[in-house]
Amino acid sequence: MTTASLDPSGAVEASTAPPGADPETKRRLRREGWKRRLPLMPAFIFVVIMTQLPFLATIFISFSNWTAFSGNKGFAGLSNFRTVFQDSDARSAVITTIELTVLVVLISLVLGIVIALLLDRSFKGRGIVRTMMIAPFLIVPEAAALVWKHALFNVQSGLFNGLITQFYNWFGLKNPPQPDWITSHPLGTIVTALVWQWTPFMMLIMLAGLQGRPMDVIEAAQVDGANSWQIFTKMTLPHMRRYIELAGLLGAIYIVQNFEYVYTITSGGQNTANLPYYIQQTFFAGTGEYGVASAAGVVVVIGTIVIATFALRTVLSVLKEES
Numbered sequence: 001m002t003t004a005s006l007d008p009s010g011a012v013e014a015s016t017a018p019p020g021a022d023p024e025t026k027r028r029l030r031r032e033g034w035k036r037r038l039p040l041m042p043a044f045i046f047v048v049i050m051t052q053l054p055f056l057a058t059i060f061i062s063f064s065n066w067t068a069f070s071g072n073k074g075f076a077g078l079s080n081f082r083t084v085f086q087d088s089d090a091r092s093a094v095i096t097t098i099e100l101t102v103l104v105v106l107i108s109l110v111l112g113i114v115i116a117l118l119l120d121r122s123f124k125g126r127g128i129v130r131t132m133m134i135a136p137f138l139i140v141p142e143a144a145a146l147v148w149k150h151a152l153f154n155v156q157s158g159l160f161n162g163l164i165t166q167f168y169n170w171f172g173l174k175n176p177p178q179p180d181w182i183t184s185h186p187l188g189t190i191v192t193a194l195v196w197q198w199t200p201f202m203m204l205i206m207l208a209g210l211q212g213r214p215m216d217v218i219e220a221a222q223v224d225g226a227n228s229w230q231i232f233t234k235m236t237l238p239h240m241r242r243y244i245e246l247a248g249l250l251g252a253i254y255i256v257q258n259f260e261y262v263y264t265i266t267s268g269g270q271n272t273a274n275l276p277y278y279i280q281q282t283f284f285a286g287t288g289e290y291g292v293a294s295a296a297g298v299v300v301v302i303g304t305i306v307i308a309t310f311a312l313r314t315v316l317s318v319l320k321e322e323s
Helices: 023-062 079-086 088-119 126-138 141-152 159-170 186-211 215-223 228-256 260-266 275-284 290-322
Strands: 004-006 012-014 064-067 071-075
Touching: 023 064, 023 290, 064 079, 064 290, 079 088, 079 290, 088 126, 088 186, 088 228, 088 275, 126 186, 141 159, 141 186, 141 260, 186 228, 186 260, 215 228, 228 290, 260 275, 275 290
Parallel strands: none
Antiparallel strands: 004 012, 064 071
């Protein structure tokens, strides 16, 4: 007798052998399981080779005394990790990474919620507006960083200084200020550019959450006399809590690893070097401290895994609520 179960998607899946099943039944069920998994094995092997083997190599190098000029001098123990935590540049990079991540995630979340609430309303051309709002997230980060640096923040030909000059001209004022945005506000320029690109991501998740609201309950509350603010704070926001957590955690995973904007806009100057930039400089600049750079990379990966764990738990809780 074949035992099978129907999963929620409708696909029939052979179950594990029931207690007390004879050896032939167990072998047959194992063969059926491998038949289902076999088509996925090439993709699984490819993912392992492309992701896990380089990471294992990074862990190995992080425990070695390896530089670009002296080569691998053998096992270094935890000295590379001590160097990472004792290096003032590394500590500064950690602080910058935290500041950058927190600011970008919080601002993007707030803007994403506001824009999602606006786009959740019915109006003419809503589909076009939604598509345009998503566009910044689809642009290659390097290209977006170059646009922000040279087309917007540039002192002589940037859009922002051009708008200031035009505003002064409208009112007949002289000597309009031409601030050097990158020099005056280095971290702020990176945060602004990252918020511009990541707000659409937050908006998409917020829109998905808004689409799942129980509209019958909201309509009943409106009939009972609840105003828009009460509905938002008492009903919409609690419903959106899981989606806000998910968007924040996923955004944090990617922003922690951001390298393009820091490298392109400020080149890590004026205390804007984050951990990815610190790793790049440690690896390629100076004596090429491969072991120290790998140790810093392992620290970043561990931090990312911690964040990803919370993100996956949030995803599972959202899926359970939806089901």
